[in-house]
Amino acid sequence: METNDMKIFIEVAHSSSVSKTANKLGYVQSNISKRIEKIETELNCTLFLRTNKGMKLLPEGELFLTYCNEILTS
Numbered sequence: 001m002e003t004n005d006m007k008i009f010i011e012v013a014h015s016s017s018v019s020k021t022a023n024k025l026g027y028v029q030s031n032i033s034k035r036i037e038k039i040e041t042e043l044n045c046t047l048f049l050r051t052n053k054g055m056k057l058l059p060e061g062e063l064f065l066t067y068c069n070e071i072l073t074s
Contacts, residue, residue, distance in 0.1 A: 006072060009035075009064065010072075047061035
């Protein structure tokens with residue numbers, strides 16, 4: 001998995017929003033959504049609960065967030 005994908009995941013987790021992440025990082029919204037879906041496919045689990053109010057981390061997402069933070073800060 002690419003570190004850029006992890007950075008995108010972290011930003012979505014913190015903002016709870018694909019569109020806010022896209023705006024902040026300079027991507028189109030569909031690109032962010034596809035990256036998150038790619039990560040979920042690679043991990044074979046759902047990381048976010050998607051609602052009309054945004055994205056909420058599921059327990060698996062919380063674990064992956066911890067992992068990403070450890071990898072990117074070491």
